[in-house]
Amino acid sequence: MGGHPVSAHGDQVRTTKCPGGPLLVRGAEAWEDKDGEVHPVTRPVVAVCRCRRSELLPWCDGSHKLPKGG
């Protein structure tokens, strides 16, 4: 996955790992990916891709459910 949530109030950020799926992030203002690019958060909860197969990185697009290599 790589990256971390950005928040002026870091103690407000809550993350949840979904088994076999994304990382849910609540309370962040942005997500900084491993290359340092900052992606603003516009939803109350965002799903961050953990499988690196998403076409919408850093966000999850459900691709973890596709057959591998498909």
Add this chain to the structure above:
Amino acid sequence: MRLPKSRGPLSAWVRNAVTHPDPVDPLPPITTAPGSSLDDDDLQLALWMLYELHYRGFDGARDDSEWDHHLLRARREMEVVLERDLRQICREQVPTAEPERIVEQIEALIAQSPDSGLAEFIEEHADRAQVAEYLRLRSIYHLKESDPQTFALPRLTGRAKVALAELQYDEYGAGRPEMLHQDLFRAALRGSGLSDEYGAYIDELDAPTLASNNVMSLFALHRRLRGASMGHLAVFEATSSLPCRRISRGITRVGLPPEVSAYYDEHVEADAAHEQVALRDICGELVAAEPSLADDVLLGAQVCLLVDGHAASQLVQRWRSRRTSTLPGPTPEPRLWAVTR
């Protein structure tokens, strides 16, 4: 919206009853054969009209018809028929619930459900007229997208309630009026040269599509069925991201403008998060707090798969038979897979 055209004695009775003060004639007998209510045009339209009184209502309908006891009694009679069928149809596919494994059980139901092939057809084969037909059929729901589940909110408590409120807030634009999903779909309709008027295409809806709308209202308007409402929501969200990506590609392929695909692009991203929220934070927490609801959560999940899958596969089959009636060559084997959008 204007009142739909009636399709038989039940919908004609509802049309008459919502516009005229009582006393009304008794509801004609419901003659739907057991197991066939999902395909009964008249029953599904009559029930849809009765539910619509709780949303935006109809031009020319009495304002107090929403809580008219004659209409509520008629609605109940129709709901009994529909719920009986749903429970009967789902009985064989739904395992006994294990409350501590409810998320895995919902995921297993989704995994074993056949795919209607609708999203793939739209991505690869649909022409512009078929895409427009799809948008018209879905407009009845998408112009009140998420409103049914809002009726369930006061029936929940604690963590499940917080999570449903969070999901609904995102559906309603997360504080940004320009992102209200219902209005994103209005923009998609306008971009396709279609009417964005609420309910404009109701007379085109087939029984299975009406049924897919009705089950959401049935579950959300009965506190008793709050578990089914949330199970249905979880499957609806969990079967959305990947099909929406395919539909978006099909929309672009037939040359419709970006505001049409934008609706589906938004749902690829939003529903990837909503899926997890609905499965874990709504269904998981609801069942943790009220384990006795676990069986209904699975019922709602399977109803979503079956009813939406039925509507989707009917549409694909209509499209395939139209194609093959004008084109020579072998009939493509219909593949039954479930897609909710």
